Amino acid sequence: MSQSIFISGAAQGIGAAIARLFYQQGYKVGIYDINVDQAQLLADQLGSNAKAGQLDVSQYDQWQDALKDFVTWAGELNILVNNAGILYSGDFEKTDITAHHRTININVNGVLNGCHAALLYLKKAKFARVINLSSASAIYGQADLVSYSASKFAVRGITEGLDIEWQKYGIRVLDVMPLFVQTAMVKDMDAGSIKNIGVHLSTQDVAEQIFALAKAKGTILTATHTPVGLKSKIMFQLSNISPQFLNRLGNIVLTKRK
Incomplete structure (x- = not known):
């Protein structure tokens, strides 16, 4: 039986790139998004091993319905990708304040909801x-992206905690x-960091990294966090060895508006 992958926020951007790559690799692919019409369009383009559905990640009952729908179709749930997210800058x-709250509700509660609702099915799967x-925004808090950066720190914490806790499963x-x-998320983004660093990663770059993690055999040797791209890797490594005042100084320079 083919392995399956369920992707939130999969109708466009990184989520769509993940869906395309895993479909090409023979997976049964769940394309779930708040924009169900766009999700269905992508599923139709991919073929019979793709299934689209409605999902507002901030609503726990929608996660329950979507996962039940997907597993009934796919047979089991092997890979859950919590991809859905939003960003406000400036x-x-x-x-x-409602935008800050919405960021936390989708980016943080969406991941909590997904992990919590999916465990029932993940525990039953062979793999x-x-x-x-x-995000690299979870390495050090980002000016002009405060609630987004905070949300990604939360995702980092959820990941670390559950990676330990779910060893038992x-x-x-x-x-x-x-x-x-x-x-589209970074188009017209108002933050000094993006103006200084630029945008060098493609959705395919991220999708390929996620595929590598999905296929990695080692249960211990695989790192919990994987920076994507050379600049992200350098920032991640430096943050682990630099004193806090240097990390802060570096981020002041990095995010200074020109």
């Missing part, structure tokens, strides 16, 4: 893995930490 105080979309919980990726 001065913290000029961003409406199961969770891969969360964190034989389930690894991993994340990827890309820098800015060429998607």
Whole structure:
């Protein structure tokens, strides 16, 4: 039986790239998104081993319905990718508080909901893995991206905790930490960091890293966090060895508006 993958926020961007790559590799692919029409369009383009469905990740009951729907169709759930996320940029105080709350609700509660609702099915599978979309913004808190950065720190914490806790079930919980990726999310983004660093990663770069993590055999040797791209890897390594004041100074320089 083919292995299966369920992807949240899969109708476009990184999620769609993940869906295409895993479909090409013979997986049964679940394309679930709040934009169900766009999700269905992608599923139709891919073929009979793709299934689309409605999912607002902030709603736990929708996760329950979507996962039940998917597993009934696919047979079991092997890979869960918590990809859905949003981003607001600009001065913290000029961003409406409802936007900050929405960021946390989707980016954090969406991952909590997904992991919690999926465990029932992951425990039953012969092979199961969770891969969360964190970010290089979870290496050090980012100016102009405060609530987004905070949400990705939360994803990092969820990943670390569950990767330890779910050892008893034989389930690894991993994340990827890309820098800015060429998607609609970063178009017209108002943050000094993106102006200084630029956007060098493609959705395919992230999808390929997620595929590598899905296929990795080692249950112990596979790192919990995987930075994506050279700049992200350098930032991640430096943050682990640099004193806090240097990390802060580096991020002040990095995010300074030109």
